[in-house]
Amino acid sequence: MSVASQQYRYTPGKALVLLLALPALLIPTMVLCYIFWQAAPVLNWGFLFGTADGVGFGVTEGIFSQLVGSLLLAIMACLIAIPFALGTALYYRTFATPWQQRLLNAMFNMLQGIPPIVFGLCGLVVLVNLFSWGVSLLSGAVVLAVVVLPLLVLNTLATLERIPNEYSEAGSALGLTKGAIILRLWLPRSWLQLLTGLLLAMARALSETAPIMFTATVFSGVVWPDSIFSPVTTLQTHIFYLAQEGNEPLLISIAWGSAAVLVLLVASFGLLARLLQKLGDN
Amino acid sequence: MVVDLRHKDFPQEASAAPIESLDNQQSVVLTVEKLALSLGGKEILQQVGFSLPASGVTSVIGPSGAGKSSLLRCLNGLETGWSGSVQIDGSDIRQWRGGWDQLRRHVGLIAQKPLVFDASIRANVCFGLHGWRQRRRADELVKTSLQQAALWDEVCERLDAPATTLSVGQQQRLCIARAIAIKPKILLLDEPTASLDPRSKQLIEQSMLQLAQAIPLVCVTHDLEQAQRLKGQVIFMCDGRVIEQAASHQLFNQPQQIETREFLRWNVCDCD
Numbered sequence: 001m002s003v004a005s006q007q008y009r010y011t012p013g014k015a016l017v018l019l020l021a022l023p024a025l026l027i028p029t030m031v032l033c034y035i036f037w038q039a040a041p042v043l044n045w046g047f048l049f050g051t052a053d054g055v056g057f058g059v060t061e062g063i064f065s066q067l068v069g070s071l072l073l074a075i076m077a078c079l080i081a082i083p084f085a086l087g088t089a090l091y092y093r094t095f096a097t098p099w100q101q102r103l104l105n106a107m108f109n110m111l112q113g114i115p116p117i118v119f120g121l122c123g124l125v126v127l128v129n130l131f132s133w134g135v136s137l138l139s140g141a142v143v144l145a146v147v148v149l150p151l152l153v154l155n156t157l158a159t160l161e162r163i164p165n166e167y168s169e170a171g172s173a174l175g176l177t178k179g180a181i182i183l184r185l186w187l188p189r190s191w192l193q194l195l196t197g198l199l200l201a202m203a204r205a206l207s208e209t210a211p212i213m214f215t216a217t218v219f220s221g222v223v224w225p226d227s228i229f230s231p232v233t234t235l236q237t238h239i240f241y242l243a244q245e246g247n248e249p250l251l252i253s254i255a256w257g258s259a260a261v262l263v264l265l266v267a268s269f270g271l272l273a274r275l276l277q278k279l280g281d282n
Numbered sequence: 283m284v285v286d287l288r289h290k291d292f293p294q295e296a297s298a299a300p301i302e303s304l305d306n307q308q309s310v311v312l313t314v315e316k317l318a319l320s321l322g323g324k325e326i327l328q329q330v331g332f333s334l335p336a337s338g339v340t341s342v343i344g345p346s347g348a349g350k351s352s353l354l355r356c357l358n359g360l361e362t363g364w365s366g367s368v369q370i371d372g373s374d375i376r377q378w379r380g381g382w383d384q385l386r387r388h389v390g391l392i393a394q395k396p397l398v399f400d401a402s403i404r405a406n407v408c409f410g411l412h413g414w415r416q417r418r419r420a421d422e423l424v425k426t427s428l429q430q431a432a433l434w435d436e437v438c439e440r441l442d443a444p445a446t447t448l449s450v451g452q453q454q455r456l457c458i459a460r461a462i463a464i465k466p467k468i469l470l471l472d473e474p475t476a477s478l479d480p481r482s483k484q485l486i487e488q489s490m491l492q493l494a495q496a497i498p499l500v501c502v503t504h505d506l507e508q509a510q511r512l513k514g515q516v517i518f519m520c521d522g523r524v525i526e527q528a529a530s531h532q533l534f535n536q537p538q539q540i541e542t543r544e545f546l547r548w549n550v551c552d553c554d
Contacts, residue, residue, distance in 0.1 A: 170397040170457075173358055174410030174464060175387030184409070189400055 032263065039260035042253050048261065051223055063258050065223045069232035070262070072137060072225070073216060074205035077144030078152075078198055084145075085152035086194075093160045094178055112150040119146050120211035128215055138228040140216020147211055148201040155197030159190045192280035199273035203266045209236035235262045311336045311498055312357070312468055317366035319352055319522075326352045327364065328522045334468070334515075339494045341509035341530070342502045344519035345545065350502040351394075353519070354470040357500070358391040370467060387412060390461035394473040396453035398445035403437050406445045406456055410464040423463045431459035432489045451482025458489060469493065471501045475508065487511060506546070510534055518542045 050062025092104050123143035133139045163186055171181040187194075217237040225232045235258050242255035312334040319327040327349045334340055342350045355361040357368060359375065359382040368375045370388065378385040387410065398406050407424045411417050424441065428434040433455040437448070445456055454474060461469060471490070475483040490499055490512065503509050509516055509530065516533040518526045518541070526539045537543045 166393060166395065166397050167399075169360060170393065170399070171409070172360060172383075173386055173391040173393070174460065175383050175385075175412065176410065177383050185399060 035256060035260050035263060038253065038256035042257035043260060047254075047257055063235065063238065063254075063261060066233045066235045066238045066258065067261065067265075069217070069225070070206055070234040070236060070265070072232060073140050073144055073212060073234060074202050076137065076141035076228075077148055077205045078201050080141055080145035081149045081152050081201065082198065085149055085156050088153045089156035089160055090182060092157055094182075108150040108153050112154070115210070116147050116208050117210035119143050120214045123211060124214040134229060135215060135218065135231045136229045137216060137225050137232050140212040140232070141228075143211045143215050144205045144208060147208055148205050151204055152197055152201045155200065156194060159193040159197065160186060162193070163189060190280075192276050196273045196276045196280065199269045199276065203269035203273070206236075206262065206266050206269065209240060213237055213240070235265075311371060313367070313369045314357070315367040315369075317353070317356060317364055317368060319349070319356055319361060319364040321352075321361075321363075326522055327356065330366070330519075330522070330524050332517055332524055332527050334498045334500065337494060337496060337498055339490060339499045339501055339512040339514035340517060341512055341514065342500060342517045342519060343504070343506060343509050343545075344525075345549075346504075347521075348519040349522040350519055351472050354391060354472050354500065354502060357468070358389045358470055359385045360391065387464050388467045390464065390466035390469045392454075392457050392461050392469070392471045392474050394476050396450060396457050398448070398453045398456055401445060402442045403445050403448070403456060404441040407459050407463050409460055412464065416464070424459075427459040427463040428456075430462055430489060430493060431455045432485045433459055449482075451478045451485070454478060454482065455486060455489065458486065458493075462493065467497060469497055469499045471499065473502055473504065476504070483508075506534070506549075518545065520545065 047062045048067070049064050051065045088104065088108075092101055096104060120143055123139055123146075127133050127139040127142055128135055167185060167189070168181055171185045176184065212234060216232055217234050218231040219233070219237065219241045222231055222233055239255050239258045239262065242251045242258070245251045314333070315331045317327055317330040318325070330349075330353060342353065344350055352361060356364045357375075362382060370378075375385050375389075378388075399409060401409070404424055407427050408417075408420050411420060411423065416423065425434060425438075428437060433452060436452060437443075437456075445453065448456060458471075458474070474490075475486050478486070487508065490501065493499060494512075494514065499514075501509075501512060503512075513530045515527060516530045517524055518533065518537075518539070520541055526533060526537060526542045528538070533542065534546065537546055
């Protein structure tokens with residue numbers, strides 16, 4: 001019997017593994033199908049690009065301001081987190097002693113495991129109240145930046161680790177300073193992977209609801225933020241609010257519509273990240 | 283003519299003579315004294331001492347693990363945890379103005395594995411250029427460096443092509459061009475022709491001999507025939523120590539040390 005036919009032969013063991021694996025594949029697929037099935041009646045250009053008047057919670061109009069609010073928060077969070085992530089990763093790679101590296105590694109792995117709502121609570125106490133930034137775009141973006149920072153740092157570290165030492169030494173041997181090696185060798189070589197990490201961080205920021213509930217978003221009264229100290233409306237909290245009003249079928253279908261748009265948004269960032277990763281690998 | 287060294291009978295009258303110093307007539311550009319290096323608790327280099335003339339090739343031979351590559355890394359400042367004294371033109375390299383980065387601009391190092399950067403051929407040659415004087419003369423430096431590295435004729439039509447499209451032999455010559463573009467005082471080469479085809483090997487050796495007329499070259503090699511072809515001085519290292527330094531013809535024909543004779547005859551060394 002050929003190896004190929006052996007590979008495709010079903011045995012009880014294989015059947016058991018498949019049985020255990022199937023739910024992991026089927027359930028998310030079914031959930032996605034259900035979301036889009038429920039969202040289909042409301043998904044149209046008017047829903048995507050219409051804006052609520054700020055009073056009716058987007059019940060009668062579209063979700064454009066919530067979409068923009070979510071994107072604004074995610075973009076601002078990443079913009080705030082990038083320099084710190086890059087700085088931490090470069091410090092780790094160039095200056096940190098082995099014990100500092102172990103400490104940083106442990107710290108960022110631990111930070112990644114902290115429930116985001118804890119960061120939200122800290123943001124409420126420190127940024128909203130103590131710094132008097134209020135519930136605002138800036139407060140939310142800073143809290144989200146802290147949430148995505150470990151992800152960005154660990155991704156940047158993984159990217160820099162993939163640069164062979166010989167490559168850096170070839171630059172050192174030419175008398176390039178550490179700064180020149182980073183700017184002229186490391187960044188041009190790894191920018192695609194860094195961008196991949198950034199997109200994944202954006203997707204993560206778009207998925208977070210708890211940290212921004214306390215610090216950045218309101219359910220009504222605002223369409224567009226006037227400044228970084230204005231609150232925003234977001235898709236995540238919009239869905240949360242509408243889902244609480246579970247008795248009204250129209251509100252629920254709008255919630256499904258918003259959920260479908262959010263899923264598409266997160267998925268598109270994830271897909272783009274995978275595409276860039278593939279490009280970088282090639 | 284290249285002599286097969288493996289089964290050669292050397293004159294037996296040689297005694298344990300002291301390490302031969304350079305002819306006093308030649309001006310010395312590099313002096314190494316009592317250089318010692320330990321890595322991870324292991325002594326890699328012990329009391330290494332030798333001098334280099336202002337031009338010519340100095341081949342460093344010896345068994346694997348003798349400390350040859352580590353020696354080059356110390357001279358280039360990639361290893362900084364050594365003790366002893368290394369002087370270039372009478373200046374201690376630890377006291378070099380501008381620190382290790384500045385030193386590395388004066389002591390070029392070419393690794394065994396050619397490593398070109400993800401950029402064009404031209405950009406690779408220009409990578410180490412420093413200061414407006416060198417950058418202003420970039421085009422001229424690219425041409426002369428590639429010519430000196432015997433690569434110009436092959437790439438002059440496609441200087442803007444990615445350097446990664448070159449063959450391994452061409453990439454190694456590009457690394458040489460990149461190193462000489464910054465006008466080093468000394469050029470160190472760590473097995474530059476290992477695993478290259480005979481044609482590339484020949485071109486690199488020619489280029490080295492041409493370069494050696496202007497600056498001193500230190501070439502670590504396992505290829506004893508290559509060390510003979512490059513002439514100049516030969517340093518034999520074993521177990522982190524310099525066992526013998528002499529002119530090429532003398533070391534290969536009349537080695538003074540027993541260890542050297544054993545190594546040249548059997549390609550093994552038992553220095554412990």
